[in-house]
Amino acid sequence: xxxxxxxxxxxxxxxxxxxxxxxxxxxxxxxxxxxxxxxxxxxxxxxxxxxxxxxxxxxxxxxxxxxxxxxxxxxxxxxxxxxxxxxxxxxxxxxxxxxxxxxxxxxxxxxxxxxxxxxxxxxxxxxxxxxxxxxxxxxxxxxxxxxxxxxxxxxxxxxxxxxxxxxxxxxxxxxxxxxxxxxxxxxxxxxxxxxxxxxxxxxxxxxxxxxxxxxxxxxxxxxxxxxxxxxxxxxxxxxxxxxxxxxxxxxxxxxxxxxxxxxxxxxxxxxxxxxxxxxxxxxxxxxxxxxxxxxxxxxxxxxxxxxxxxxxxxxxxxxxxxxxxxxxxxxxxxxxxxxxxxxxxxxxxxxxxxxxxxxxxxxxxxxxxxxxxxxxxxxxxxxxxxxxxxxxxxxxxxxxxxxxxxxxxxxxxxxxxxxxxxxxxxxxxxxxxxxxxxxxxxxxxxxxxxxxxxxxxxxxxxxxxxxxxxxxxxxxxxxxxxxxxxx
Numbered sequence: 001x002x003x004x005x006x007x008x009x010x011x012x013x014x015x016x017x018x019x020x021x022x023x024x025x026x027x028x029x030x031x032x033x034x035x036x037x038x039x040x041x042x043x044x045x046x047x048x049x050x051x052x053x054x055x056x057x058x059x060x061x062x063x064x065x066x067x068x069x070x071x072x073x074x075x076x077x078x079x080x081x082x083x084x085x086x087x088x089x090x091x092x093x094x095x096x097x098x099x100x101x102x103x104x105x106x107x108x109x110x111x112x113x114x115x116x117x118x119x120x121x122x123x124x125x126x127x128x129x130x131x132x133x134x135x136x137x138x139x140x141x142x143x144x145x146x147x148x149x150x151x152x153x154x155x156x157x158x159x160x161x162x163x164x165x166x167x168x169x170x171x172x173x174x175x176x177x178x179x180x181x182x183x184x185x186x187x188x189x190x191x192x193x194x195x196x197x198x199x200x201x202x203x204x205x206x207x208x209x210x211x212x213x214x215x216x217x218x219x220x221x222x223x224x225x226x227x228x229x230x231x232x233x234x235x236x237x238x239x240x241x242x243x244x245x246x247x248x249x250x251x252x253x254x255x256x257x258x259x260x261x262x263x264x265x266x267x268x269x270x271x272x273x274x275x276x277x278x279x280x281x282x283x284x285x286x287x288x289x290x291x292x293x294x295x296x297x298x299x300x301x302x303x304x305x306x307x308x309x310x311x312x313x314x315x316x317x318x319x320x321x322x323x324x325x326x327x328x329x330x331x332x333x334x335x336x337x338x339x340x341x342x343x344x345x346x347x348x349x350x351x352x353x354x355x356x357x358x359x360x361x362x363x364x365x366x367x368x369x370x371x372x373x374x375x376x377x378x379x380x381x382x383x384x385x386x387x388x389x390x391x392x393x394x395x396x397x398x399x400x401x402x403x404x405x406x407x408x409x410x411x412x413x414x415x416x417x418x419x420x421x422x423x424x425x426x427x428x429x430x431x432x433x434x435x436x437x438x439x440x441x442x443x444x445x446x447x448x449x450x451x452x453x454x455x456x457x458x459x460x461x462x463x464x465x466x467x468x469x470x471x472x473x474x475x476x477x478x479x480x481x482x483x484x485x486x487x
Contacts, residue, residue: 028055030377031290035341038294040398043339045313049289050320055375059382059413061434068414071405072441073386075359078403081142081429081440082149086134088431088438090212090348090419092165096187097424098141100155100165100172101431101438103134107161107177107205133161137174139190140438147427147440153190156183161205164213164269166222173222175211178204180224180249200249200256202226203242210347214269214278222249223278227265231286232321233309244308246280246300262306262333268349268368268419272299273452274393281346281368282336284312287320290376295346296336297368297387297395307333338395343373344381348419348431351389354451357426359443364452365389367402367428369417382406384417384430384441392455403430403441 029049037044072078082088085103092100137159141151161177172185174196181196199222202211208227215222228244229235246266248259260266265283272279277299284293285308293312310325311317314335317325340346348369356363365388370381383406385399407413415435423429426449427442 028053028057028375028377029289031342031380033291035344035380036398038291039339039341041338041395043294043313044291045294045316046289046291048292048316048318051287051289054287055290055377057377057379058374059372059379059407059411061416062408062412062414063435064414064437070403070414070439073361073400073402075361075443076402076441077444078439078441079147080437081147081423082140082152082438083436085138085436085438086136087131087433088138088418088436089210089433090163090165091421091429091431091438092167093421093423093429094167094187098139098187099149099421099423099429099438101138101140102159102162102165102174103136103138104159104162105131105133106209107133109205135159135161137162137165137192142423145425147425147442149438151190155185155190156192156196158183158192158196161209163210164224166213166215168215168219173199173213173215175202175213175224177209177211178202180211180213180222199254200224200247202247206239206243207231208243208265208283210267212267212269214271216278217271217276220251222251223247223259223269224249225263225266225269225280227267227283228308230309232318234322237323246278248302259302260300260304260306262304262308262329263300264308266300267347270349270351270366272389272393273351273353274389274391274455275299276454277301277393279349279351279366281340281349282306283345285309285318286343286375288318291342294339294342295344295370297338297340297346297349297366298334298336304334305329305332306336338387340368340370340385340387340399341380343376345371345373346381347371348417348421350420350422350428352449352452353422354449355426356422356428356449357442357446358428358449359446362386362400362402362443363449364391366395367420368399369420369430371418372406372413372416379407382413382416384420402428403439406432 069078088101090102137155139153139155140149142149164175166173172183180199183192206229212225224247245258246260249256263282266280268281283295309321310329351366372382373380384403386402387395388397415432418433419431421429427440430439
């Protein structure tokens with residue numbers, strides 16, 4: 001064998017070896033636990049397995065055939081409320097029964113973003129989220145009450161990658177990716193001609209660009225969910241200022257504050273009808289393996305801290321995060337109330353309400369759209385689930401499938417459920433962004449659900465005198481008696 005042929009053979013062997021190495025690295029991590037095992041009030045949290053290269057398993061959207069619909073739970077039926085929409089995401093019902101939907105995508109980025117930006121754009125395109133944002137708020141109207149919207153109107157285009165919407169007292173509030181704005185609007189009108197009034201700036205775009213909003217029952221405050229730029233703060237925490245948090249905007253005073261923090265990517269917002277508390281769905285961190293970390297559903301008391309990026313699920317420290325852990329995090333980080341499964345991308349959230357027509361089996365709980373994973377093997381999410389709540393407003397059990405079979409088992413998905421909202425007739429509407437469809441789910445023949453009773457408890461009476469040894473009330477380490485040193 002000549003010297004040249006030996007060199008060529010060696011080069012080919014090296015290239016073959018490198019190819020095998022790249023192939024092996026790109027296989028990613030395969031889950032050892034089921035999604036159900038990593039769901040509920042007591043999820044299994046496996047040992048973290050840090051990934052230098054993320055697991056990539058993107059289901060390619062192929063759309064629904066004209067005669068196809070998702071599979072629904074027993075006792076329910078599903079039909080198309082609207083279709084042919086350009087990437088519909090957030091839904092908002094109006095008092096007169098009209099439905100608003102934001103047609104939207106991520107804001108346009110300045111520059112090309114380098115190799116990271118190129119990869120991100122490639123992944124988004126494959127997942128069906130690429131392209132320019134339509135930047136529209138569209139009104140859908142079912143005037144004849146047949147369960148399908150025959151009326152369609154572009155309400156406004158004076159928005160920029162819009163997400164959340166809320167209406168109260170003659171004002172329509174919309175969250176752009178970089179601001180909270182308000183339009184004067186009375187239900188029934190099919191066009192908004194007024195320019196938006198900016199209420200507050202929001203941290204713009206970034207890795208997580210959706211900004212959902214919710215108005216409190218009193219109509220005095222707007223809550224705005226803002227996700228992080230990064231996975232675990234790897235771009236520095238300065239850029240994360242005001243992110244991974246829920247903001248509270250006071251309508252009367254025009255002031256705002258951080259209401260809850262340490263929430264990597266909060267999305268759906270809704271007030272729990274049994275307790276009156278604000279709840280949210282949160283997308284947790286990536287690249288710790290296919291079994292970690294579960295997205296979650298939780299309450300958000302004022303001042304709540306959920307630990308991102310330093311910890312997850314109360315006391316699990318993420319060793320990958322650079323920099324020291326602030327002392328308060330490990331002491332005050334809260335444990336999420338309910339795990340929704342790893343990498344499911346939990347988005348839209350609604351609670352049961354009076355007048356719903358989903359039947360007795362789905363009469364007391366929350367409905368959640370799980371948009372679907374891009375980095376788990378096998379894929380997770382791509383469905384709508386129901387989480388039952390007890391009479392005191394606490395979640396229980398495991399997620400119950402409501403709308404499924406978006407995945408076809410061939411590495412493809414017909415669509416991706418994104419948001420949920422109640423229609424005036426008691427049906428549940430579900431936006432499917434990559435398919436451009438809004439689904440309508442109802443239990444045929446079901447009577448409208450009754451009013452939900454708010455649970456209220458009396459405050460404990462104040463202790464007006466000390467009894468016994470006051471030091472006995474303290475059990476923490478800081479309260480221990482320490483013997484004085486002897487000089």
